[in-house]
Amino acid sequence: MSAAMERIRAVYLLDVPEAVAQARANALAVEQSVEMPVEAIADRHVLADVVARVESVRARDGRFEVVLGIACPTTGPEASQLLNMLFGNCSLQPEVELVDVEFPDGYERSFPGPRFGIEGIREMTRAHGRALTCTALKPQGSSVAHLARLAETFARAGIDVIKDDHGLANQADQPFAERVPAVQRAIHEANRATGGCTVYAPTFSGSPRALEAQARIARECGVKMALAAPMLLGVPAFLEMQAELDIPVMAHPAFAGAARIAPPLLLGTLFRLFGADATIFPNHGGRFSYSRSTCMAIADAARRPWNEMKPTLPVPAGGMTVERVPEMLEGYGKDTMLLIGGGLLVAGERLLERAREFVAAVRR
């Protein structure tokens, strides 16, 4: 890459006294690039093209906003090395928060981005011109037969995407190799009966080799979507899995609460760059404390125009109820998938009816 190439602009908030703000900004630039005293560097190429630059320092809401210019070639470009340059060492400094990143035009072409995006998921589920519905198979520890029955009920109700609970991994109670074919078959049969096209997104988890084995099983039984937690798998494995699977992938935020990376950046921009076709996040007013504006910013980062990069489908979740559907639709618009899991399962015997109410409320 050309030395003159524009830099990645990474925005940090530093919780430090004013007297040391500039010095801490300079130290941050060193920490996030060469990680050694600059005065000991003789190589002009390193000084000019590798050391990160402090582009600005300004007071902001009681902290100091520091914009670093990070040289693109230092990031590989590869996903884990990008994270390393953005927040590798400074993740260990509690006074530093990474709040935003602006990539130079064209940088995003180093990554595949979402392969299917919102339109791909709409086509697969034939859900056009409206928001989508999603629910989850729970709880872990259930028999495979129970999970398959639940899936059949949800599919009969016309829910667009049925995902595994993110706690359904590959445990003895519900091994992937038994659960996934059984659930996919149940959904397939319900689809045949109703003429619907409900899609199943099982949880992919474990080591790279385990993911390969799961991909084989999923392909064999016709699975059309995948659920995975990038921060548990590791982002590089998450990317490799997509190439292997070639079906839409929904990102789960488990273990992503680094808390000092702003959620719109991590769950929106970065997960999109790393190829998530849909991104689940905790909606405001549920079991999690994200504010409404944080949630809207996540959805915006997932969907906003970004050159040729496909948009990612925002999936607000986390303690949602059918009663909140109208308000959520108003807030997020139709390029959204609403996820209600436990809020349907509490209906017990009335599960089919409750799931139908959810579907009707979204289609209304």
Added chain:
Amino acid sequence: MSAAMERIRAVYLLDVPEAVAQARANALAVEQSVEMPVEAIADRHVLADVVARVESVRARDGRFEVVLGIACPTTGPEASQLLNMLFGNCSLQPEVELVDVEFPDGYERSFPGPRFGIEGIREMTRAHGRALTCTALKPQGSSVAHLARLAETFARAGIDVIKDDHGLANQADQPFAERVPAVQRAIHEANRATGGCTVYAPTFSGSPRALEAQARIARECGVKMALAAPMLLGVPAFLEMQAELDIPVMAHPAFAGAARIAPPLLLGTLFRLFGADATIFPNHGGRFSYSRSTCMAIADAARRPWNEMKPTLPVPAGGMTVERVPEMLEGYGKDTMLLIGGGLLVAGERLLERAREFVAAVRR
């Protein structure tokens, strides 16, 4: 596994008002296991053997300490699923901190743990009865020839382990396939001249397939140790890499600053469980703000007796100097490797001499 098997005891600190502490503890148990309303669960096996239990709630330093009993089978047992059950969803709840985990005896046998541990690293470097020395090749952006020269100088000085800077990944300036054979050759030649046995630990980074390719290159040129950041690679890929490489692996803490997992737990206990033979952490009084007691607790977690599990070598680092060697040796004892990187490189023309002073100070 038997339903009666002892549970994993996970200790959290909750920053919540006293009036809701018990309710939040109950909700946490649900969040970290079945993630759905317990009243909607009919399956007795799930209720008895899967739902996490609140074992205690008590006031502690202005917060509430909650001990959860997490059922072992829910964790797989597999590394990413263990992290998921310990801190998957609640990582998204800023009021929750994971401070400690106690595993039932025998649980650790589900993981390989360190394959070499402290003794294995001592044998490889012939460093017996004393602390070890370590330095880093920096900065990224340097030519391969420059890095090889640095390595040769350090090896001639008798440093035990020369690691890549964690920012040296696989970038165009210093591709793994060129850098690693060249640096290994330089060290090999210095060893032959001095009769020493300095070991090189290059940075392994990127996707599972990239790691495989790097393992092949490393094997071919006789690399005897590896450096990797588990939180950047993903813990499952970190584990799989160890099996592939079969040489000691040093864990780097980059991107591990989830901040709400106590560092002794993550960098000590968990990285050890996940197979790190050595673990780098930011020493107190350097560029990072960990306290002395946090650092001592990390070293303790890395080395304390744990059934058959080998101990992990603690590697305090991050802005250390030769002047601090006596104090660090006094604090950490000899089952430790001291890492000084930039603190040697500032010596410029006096690098060999400075590196020898470091070696002498540690051997003294």
